[in-house]
Amino acid sequence: MERLSNNLSKNTAQSFNLMRSQTKWTKTYVHNHLFRYLCVFSALFLGITLFSIVIFISKTGLLVFKDVSLSEFFFSTKWDPENGKYGAAVFIMGTIYLTAITLAIATPISLCIAIYIAEIAPNSLKNTMRSLLDLLVGIPSIVYGYLGSTILIPLIRKVTGATVGDGILAASLVLTIMILPTITRIADDAICSIPKELREASYALGSTKFQMITKVLLPAAKSGILTGIILGMTRALGETMAVVMVIGNVAQFGFNLITPTSVLTSNIVMQILNVDFDSTWNYALYMMAFLLLMMSMIFIILIRKMRPKGVK
Amino acid sequence: MKQSLFHTHKRNISKAIHFNKMMTWIATGISIFIFFLIFSLLYIILSKGLPKMSVHFLIGLPEEIDAGGGVGPFLLNSFYILILSLIMSLPIGIGTGIFLAEYAPNNTFTEFVRTSVESLASVPSIVFGLFGYVLFVEYFQIGVTIIGASVTLALLNLPVLARVTEEAITAVPKELREASFALGATKSKTILKVVLPAAMASILTGISLAACRAFGESAIILLTGGTSTSGVMWDFNPLSEGGTLPVHLWYVQSEALVEDAQEIANKSAAILVVITLLISTTIRLPLWIKEKISQLKNR
Known part of the structure; x- marks a missing residue:
């Protein structure tokens, strides 16, 4: 201690330097940890957001079952809130039907384009096509809806002779154009990430390009392609405004494709602004939103389960 | 045989x-x-x-009944809400990305965060809209506002930003980090001064993607921002109504009484497409130029 004080008095300047560097070191240390906690906090914030969304929506939505029985909500097709009829089967079936038809159209086309870009197209064209697809993802959904209602619906009216033209067909075509870039890009990435050796081995066994693609590439890229399809599906499931503009918004089944009908999203957005917050009608709409939320979350968990262990 | x-x-x-x-x-x-x-x-x-576009249409006030109105306040609101939402979501989104790429230990918390990011990314926008509606219109009782719309929109941006940041940072080679540690830098300094600048190019592309999506979003704005504006140009009050151009396009196309509704819809759609193309190309432009320059140098 004595020596220390001696040193202090003798070499004050030096010890000050030492102290200063020490405080500086402490400061960097604190900064380092602060930054880490900031990052952890923002990650936590995301989790909290998801939880509060689930809780808010479900808390409001589940109130509907005070007045409406479970079986009525899920299986009755009578949606007439003014007279106390809250059967959401039409919308649930509509959403499933619309998503299925959209996928049935979009998947083969997207796979075709992905195979073309990844395997067939000349190199100069590849990158142009990829960046074009990236640009398409950014185009607002409302623009697709506008295109649907100004170009597609008159066309459908002319071709099929339907009086209105709105319906599942128009909605699924609009959605197809919307989710096409999503599925194509992910499938393309999945196909491109397959090692070259697999291709060469297949060629060495004498297969043609097409045999190589169907027998080797597609099975190997299966999980990537499925991820793309599911992501496209969640997008189609939750798309609202583009669908609202072309589906007709009538609470009836539209299985023949050109009858005006309604799906979960379109029904919510058309009615939510006109109802009281504390009414069964409103609770029913929140319950529909909760259903949508659950559907998309189940799909995401499916994707996570599908992924091989160790890959993030 | x-x-x-x-x-x-x-x-x-x-x-x-x-x-x-x-x-x-x-x-x-x-x-x-x-x-x-x-x-x-x-x-x-x-x-x-595009052919009938005029400056008056871009900054003029909308008309309820007569023809010849503009979309000025809607266009302004679109940018205003987009910028506010990006300011709110960028730090948190990038922070989450950094956490996932650099800090995340292999435990349940990380797994939970990863699942939340992916689930949030797939939550239908209408559900975000309803959440914002409950929060701002019913709970805080401030009605449909610009601030409500931008906060809700920020929530939509978060998962996208987190994911692209994580991908960009993971792609940065390990050697850069090791060199920085060898020079005595702390982890936070390494991330801020070495890793982030190296990953900047891909992060910017991701931000442009998120910006495009937020700019064109309409379901959220319809529920939390309303369909109209304060009716005055250059109104930056965050508590006034926050209708944006995509919502206006929907309104004009399906409900409006204006004579020239179809023309307004045509022009608005063209503006939307042009602006989204601009957002995604201008953010990529510096990268593209840098790439070209480095190519020339290598030659």
Whole structure:
């Protein structure tokens, strides 16, 4: 201690330097940890957001079952809130039907384009096509809806002779154009990430390009392609405004494709602004939103389960 | 016997070759057809809207009944809400990305965060809209506002930003970090001064993607921002109504009483397409130039 004080008095300047560097070191240390906690906090914030969304929506939505029985909500097709009829089967079936038809159209086309870009197209064209697809993802959904209602619906009216033209067909075509870039890009990435050796081995066994693609590439890229399809599906499931503009918004089944009908999203957005917050009608709409939320979350968990262990 | 086997084999091969050719042509045909379709759709939108565009339309006030109104306040709101939402979501989104890429230990918390990011990314926008509606209109009782719309929109941006940041940071080579540690830098300094600048290019691309999505979002704005504006140009009060251009396009196309509704819709759609194309290209432009320059130097 004595020596220390001696040193202090003798070499004050030096010890000050030492102290200063020490405080500086402490400061960097604190900064380092602060930054880490900031990052952890923002990650936590995301989790909290998801939880509060689930809780808010479900808390409001589940109130509907005070007045409406479970079986009525899920299986009755009578949606007439003014007279106390809250059967959401039409919308649930509509959403499933619309998503299925959209996928049935979009998947083969997207796979075709992905195979073309990844395997067939000349190199100069590849990158142009990829960046074009990236640009398409950014185009607002409302623009697709506008295109649907100004170009597609008159066309459908002319071709099929339907009086209105709105319906599942128009909605699924609009959605197809919307989710096409999503599925194509992910499938393309999945196909491109397959090692070259697999291709060469297949060629060495004498297969043609097409045999190589169907027998080797597609099975190997299966999980990537499925991820793309599911992501496209969640997008189609939750798309609202583009669908609202072309589906007709009538609470009836539209299985023949050109009858005006309604799906979960379109029904919510058309009615939510006109109802009281504390009414069964409103609770029913929140319950529909909760259903949508659950559907998309189940799909995401499916994707996570599908992924091989160790890959993030 | 041998001869015929040889022949069937040959026939099979030639069948496979023909089939291969046919499928190649089909894939090429479909791809070209789809790209042609997309190009013609873009062309239709632009050719319908752009020729009659005027400055008055871009900054003029909207009309309820008469023809000749503009979309000024809606366009302004679109940018205002987009910028506010980005300011709110960028730090948190990038922070989450950094956490996932650099800090995340292999435990339940990380797994939970990762699942939340992916689930949030897939939550339908209408659900975000309802959440914002409950929060701002019902709980805080401030009605439909610009601030409500931008906070809700920020929530939509978060998962996208987190994911692209994580991907960009993971792609940065390990050697850079090791060099920085060897020079005595702390982890936070390494991330801020070395890793982030190296990953900046891909992060910017991701931000442009998120910005495009947020700019074109309409369901959230309809529920939390309303369909109209304060009716005055250059109004930056965050508590006034926050209708944006996409919502206005929907309103004009399906509910409006204005005489020239169709024309307004045509022009608005063209503006939306042009602006989203601009957002995604201008953010990529510096990267592209940098790439070209480095290519020239290497030559």
